[in-house]
Amino acid sequence: MKKRIVLHFxxxxxxxxxxxxxxxxxxxxxxxxxxxxxxxxxxxxxxxIEGKDSDYKKGLDYLSSVGVRIQPxxxxxxxxxxKCVNCGVCIPLCPTSALKRNEDTFLVxxxxxxxxACGICIKACPYQAMSISL
Amino acid sequence: MxxxxxxxxxxxxxxxxxxxxxxxxxxxxxxxxxxxxxEVDVVTTATFGPMCSSGIYFNVGHSRPKIKLGGGKVTLEGxxxxxxxxAVDLFxxxxxxxxxxxxxxxxxxxxxxxxxxxxxxxxxxxxLLLSASAYGTDCYPRKELxxxxxxxxxxxxxxxxxxxxxxxxxxxxxxxxxxxxxYMGVLKPNLGNANFCSAGYYSPLLCDPxxxxxxxxxxxxxxxxxxxxxxxxxxxxxxxxxxEKGVPKRPAGTLALIGNLKGMNSQYLRGTSLIxxxxxxxxxxxxxxxxxxxxxxxxxxVKDEEIFAPIVDYSYDYPQETGKVLxxxxxxxxxxxxxxxxxxxVNCGCLSSLRKAKDIASILKDWISQGKFFLTEKVExxxxxxxxxxxxxxxxxxx
Numbered sequence: 001m002k003k004r005i006v007l008h009f010x011x012x013x014x015x016x017x018x019x020x021x022x023x024x025x026x027x028x029x030x031x032x033x034x035x036x037x038x039x040x041x042x043x044x045x046x047x048x049i050e051g052k053d054s055d056y057k058k059g060l061d062y063l064s065s066v067g068v069r070i071q072p073x074x075x076x077x078x079x080x081x082x083k084c085v086n087c088g089v090c091i092p093l094c095p096t097s098a099l100k101r102n103e104d105t106f107l108v109x110x111x112x113x114x115x116x117a118c119g120i121c122i123k124a125c126p127y128q129a130m131s132i133s134l
Numbered sequence: 135m136x137x138x139x140x141x142x143x144x145x146x147x148x149x150x151x152x153x154x155x156x157x158x159x160x161x162x163x164x165x166x167x168x169x170x171x172x173e174v175d176v177v178t179t180a181t182f183g184p185m186c187s188s189g190i191y192f193n194v195g196h197s198r199p200k201i202k203l204g205g206g207k208v209t210l211e212g213x214x215x216x217x218x219x220x221a222v223d224l225f226x227x228x229x230x231x232x233x234x235x236x237x238x239x240x241x242x243x244x245x246x247x248x249x250x251x252x253x254x255x256x257x258x259x260x261x262l263l264l265s266a267s268a269y270g271t272d273c274y275p276r277k278e279l280x281x282x283x284x285x286x287x288x289x290x291x292x293x294x295x296x297x298x299x300x301x302x303x304x305x306x307x308x309x310x311x312x313x314x315x316x317y318m319g320v321l322k323p324n325l326g327n328a329n330f331c332s333a334g335y336y337s338p339l340l341c342d343p344x345x346x347x348x349x350x351x352x353x354x355x356x357x358x359x360x361x362x363x364x365x366x367x368x369x370x371x372x373x374x375x376x377x378e379k380g381v382p383k384r385p386a387g388t389l390a391l392i393g394n395l396k397g398m399n400s401q402y403l404r405g406t407s408l409i410x411x412x413x414x415x416x417x418x419x420x421x422x423x424x425x426x427x428x429x430x431x432x433x434x435x436v437k438d439e440e441i442f443a444p445i446v447d448y449s450y451d452y453p454q455e456t457g458k459v460l461x462x463x464x465x466x467x468x469x470x471x472x473x474x475x476x477x478x479x480v481n482c483g484c485l486s487s488l489r490k491a492k493d494i495a496s497i498l499k500d501w502i503s504q505g506k507f508f509l510t511e512k513v514e515x516x517x518x519x520x521x522x523x524x525x526x527x528x529x530x531x532x533x
Contacts (some may be wrong), residue, residue: 120320
């Protein structure tokens with residue numbers, strides 16, 4: 001199974017080696033989709049994790065136990081269809097092509113599976129159609 | 135040759151053939167150019183995009199005792215209105231911001247609420263808070279006013295766009311190494327994206343490039359209701375370079391539009407937030423083009439591959455007004471989603487909604503076909519490409 005999560009590292013954990021243990025001790029493979037340290041020196045890491053369900057659970061328990069806050073990604077960014085005017089100004093900004101134009105209907109489609117919750121569409125949408133649901 | 139009164143007679147009898155721009159192009163494929171010209175009476179064109187030079191004027195009626203808002207201070211939902219008129223006439227501009235909005239002090243500012251959003255709420259039928267202070271006179275003694283207002287209670291509420299329907303526009307890119315926040319949207323560094331803002335082949339003034347049918351007095355679809363072309367728009371610039379078929383290759387003609395806000399719909403008047411830039415109002419406009427002769431017909435058939443837009447760097451050339459153009463690109467290429475600029479493939483975004491434009495053209499088509507909307511003869515032409523009329527820069531001077 002494959003899952004996407006957002007990890008928030010408090011300031012005190014930013015310089016500690018932590019996620020490597022997901023591979024070493026919990027047999028999980030991960031792909032880093034996004035990594036940043038914000039001005040408050042907290043780290044944000046967006047990972048796609050692959051492995052057995054039981055290992056995934058243990059791995060996440062470990063992250064929680066050391067103080068990493070875990071946020072599931074699947075329900076993160078949402079599109080308000082009533083607010084969207086289908087202009088498509090968001091399309092070239094999306095780093096993972098989660099927003100694309102349907103060439104038949106000319107509607108802008110949001111493919112949630114591809115979204116890594118980077119948030120650029122939320123800032124860039126002139127109609128406040130994209131938002132984050134926590 | 136047809137006249138507008140003949141077309142109106144056919145509309146009255148339910149015999150007029152009215153088609154949207156897309157339907158026109160399909161008809162030509164199906165029946166050929168000549169037959170389509172013979173049959174079609176009206177083609178509906180449309181556009182929907184942010185137009186900051188929009189606003190509303192409205193009359194709130196007199197309070198008891200009376201107050202002279204003219205010369206006083208007035209806000210609607212915290213957004214300042216212009217009150218430099220008589221006692222109870224006000225103007226609210228789409229780009230107005232609440233006084234306490236941080237603007238770009240926290241860069242880039244989010245500009246989440248302003249005049250455009252207040253207009254959208256008013257049209258939607260929301261109650262809005264009007265706050266005012268005035269200096270008081272013998273005939274208008276009151277000095278403070280705080281009340282809810284609603285569009286249904288206003289005497290007049292009129293949308294007035296002093297510039298709309300830009301005939302072609304720039305494609306904005308960013309050559310610098312930092313992201314920039316513009317009225318053309320977020321532009322990523324080093325040619326990270328390219329944004330354009332036109333309905334292209336659906337755009338009214340690109341379908342009537344010489345303003346043969348569109349002029350002062352033309353009746354249109356405006357914001358979901360009915361409006362009129364009031365004048366040519368500000369920054370009207372018809373004498374730019376054109377293609378052989380007369381399509382301007384640079385931003386050219388513009389229209390000033392006016393219409394009763396009370397008949398409009400917030401689906402087609404949307405408050406708009408442009409990060410790092412400001413607020414605006416996106417306005418839906420639909421313009422019927424009567425097929426009076428073959429030249430008008432030939433022009434209305436224009437396709438995206440025949441319309442070219444200039445690519446402009448918004449990190450330096452636009453703000454410094456150098457006039458430099460990095461190249462030209464057709465709307466067909468822009469609509470494909472990828473263009474080439476300086477040898478690099480760049481993904482394109484569009485601020486203007488072609489989807490909404492198509493919806494508007496189809497609504498206007500229905501209005502006309504059902505005999506609810508008749509065409510008008512223009513009262514006066516707007517300056518055309520032979521007029522010598524130009525958009526001039528500001529000459530700064532103190533003497």
